[in-house]
Amino acid sequence: MxxxxxxxxxxxxxxxxxxxxxxxxxxxxxxxxxxxxxxxxxxxxxxxxxxxxxxxxxxxxxxxxxxxxxxxxxxxxxxxxxxxxxxxxxxxxxxxxxxxxxxxxxxxxxxxxxxxxxxxxxxxxxxxxxxxxxxxxxxxxxxxxxxxxxxxxxxxxxxxxxxxLTVELGNIRFSVMALARGAIAGSLLFWLGAWSNRQSTGYIKAQGALRPATRELAMKATELAIFGAAFLLLMSIMGIDLTAIAVLGGALGVGIGLGLQQIAANFVSGIILLIEGQTTVGDYVELDGGEKGTIVRMTARACILETFDGRWIVVPNEHFVTTRVVNYSDQGSANRYEVAFSVSYDTDINLVPGIIAPAVAALPFVLAAPEGPDVELRGFGESGVDFAVEYWVNGIDDGRNKYASQVFYAVWNALKAAAIEIPFPHRVVEIKGGLK
Known part of the structure; x- marks a missing residue:
């Protein structure tokens, strides 16, 4: 022995x-x-x-x-x-x-x-x-x-x-029993937190009376509260003094102040976006930097835009607060577009609005309110008289909808039916001195 x-x-x-x-x-x-x-x-x-x-x-x-x-x-x-x-x-x-x-x-x-x-x-x-x-x-x-x-x-x-049995990490000493107890309790607490978060998320999403931005803010606040409480309870179970967490929080604050300003700015900007609700998931936006697309996800750090060709653009939340943002959607409001065309100088231009406006108004996606199709004279060009027809639609003229393409077809067919010529550029070349 x-x-x-x-x-x-x-x-x-x-x-x-x-x-x-x-x-x-x-x-x-x-x-x-x-x-x-x-x-x-x-x-x-x-x-x-x-x-x-x-x-x-x-x-x-x-x-x-x-x-x-x-x-x-x-x-x-x-x-x-x-x-x-x-x-x-x-x-x-x-x-x-x-x-x-x-x-x-x-x-x-x-x-x-x-x-x-x-x-x-x-x-x-x-x-x-x-x-x-x-x-x-x-x-x-x-x-x-x-x-x-x-x-x-x-x-x-x-x-x-x-x-x-003890395990030493620098100046900190843990017994194997404390680590095992912490591992088991942590697993149970975070499983319970994940389950509670799923239940609360499902309940909040079912509240149709709330704005999407409000629902997103409520879900993120609930998730933070659940896992924050689970973490503090786990620290208590493992016997770790919570005053150490306060010291860690102070050090984290100094770190944010010195090197994590952008992350902090994006986090605060994300909260502002969720509270104001001026941009939310599903909106089509365009930023000053040229980024444009549909917002498919809003996180604590950035918004994810999906372009017409299926690409995702990650835009920091700070850009939505500090730069100009054009929101084309605004929860389904109508948008106005225009299509430019020209007619020959031989055309009686007084007849053009009465020909084009009814043809465009007959398209199923063109709205009668807030205003029906409006044909405007834009100028006298080099090859013909320039017009534009303005129209309102619900949604964005993108790769899925192709509103402008159908309006061009309608303008073309209407002008051809009225025997109105659509001009193309002509050039007159004068040769001085004659040909030898």
Whole structure:
């Protein structure tokens, strides 16, 4: 035994002690009586569960096809019915434990049996009730091993050993037990935070009365609050003094002031955009820098624009606050466009508005309000008389809509039907001195 690590020595000593305990149980009438009581409790629990489970299912279960929060809660409670058998066995064993301790003055075997019943309950809980893949893995690799160690009565020994092992990170020292506790608690807290965030996001998105910008702001504020609370709670569970977080926050503030001004400016600009709501997801915008497209996503740092050719442009939020932004959408308002054309100088230009305006107005996407098509004389060009027809549409003239293309077709067909010539450039070349 000399030269062995301390943990191996303790493990061998624990195994020897367990073997001696098992041998003493095999030769002890009190132990056999407790074994008999455990078997009787299990058989009685099976009989009781077989009779009670159908009745509880009828009492708790909702009516077929029922919906709503109450029906959902009842279905959730029904998922716990498989725990009825081990919990009844645990309860019956606990009742008999008081009797055996009074008669024999010992209850070690029956206490072991109770812990085994709890292990069975944990196994059923993980196998039959946990449906989320992450929670099921956590239960399989954390809960069941811990309950198995507890059933063997080794949990205090293992806990003390993990507490004695330490990990040093500079001047900070953690025990392995604290790290394990923090890892498990952190996993549960951030899973719960992600689940809560999904639920709150779905609820906020369903509120049609709120503006899209308000919904985005509410979702981001809720996400920040949920994960901020989870982080602070995790620090408390791990035993980290929260005053250290205050020091870290001060250092972070100095860092933002010195080297992260643009990130801070974009973050604040993003909050301003969400509060004002003048630009939101779905709007078609054009910035002074030439960037233009439909806003498909707004983040804490930037807005993402999708161009007509499917490309994404990431524009920092600060640009929407400090530069001129043209919003063509404004939640579905109409937009005015124009198409230029020319007619020959031989044309009676007084007839042109009466020909072009009805042809453009007949297009299904052209609006009559706020104003119908308007034909304007723009000037006298080198080759012909220049006109332009102005029209209003709902939406943006882009690669999907192609409003201008259809208006050009309408102008062409209308002029051809009226036998009006569309001029093209002519050049007259005069040769002085004659040809030789």
């Amino acid at each position: 000399q030269g062995q690590p301390a943990f191996v020595t303790k493990a061998i000593a624990a195994l020897n002690e367990a073997w001696e305990l098992a041998a003493s149980w095999l030769t002890s009438p009190a132990a056999w009586s407790q074994f008999t009581l455990l078997v009787a409790s299990w058989l009685l629990a099976r009989l009781a569960a077989k009779r009670l489970a159908p009745q509880l299912a009828r009492m708790i279960g909702p009516k077929p096809g029922a919906t709503g929060a109450i029906a959902t809660s009842r279905r959730f409670v029904l998922r716990f019915l498989p725990l009825l058998l081990p919990l009844l066995a645990y309860g019956f064993t606990a009742i008999g434990e008081a009797f055996t301790r009074q008669v024999f003055g010992s209850g070690a075997v029956i206490a072991f049996g109770k812990r085994v019943f709890l292990l069975l309950a944990a196994r059923i809980f993980v196998r039959d009730m946990l449906r989320d893949p992450f929670l099921r893995r956590l239960g399989r690799y954390v809960l069941i091993p811990v309950m198995a160690v507890y059933a063997l009565g080794l949990l205090p020994t293992v806990t003390a050993w993990l507490e004695s």
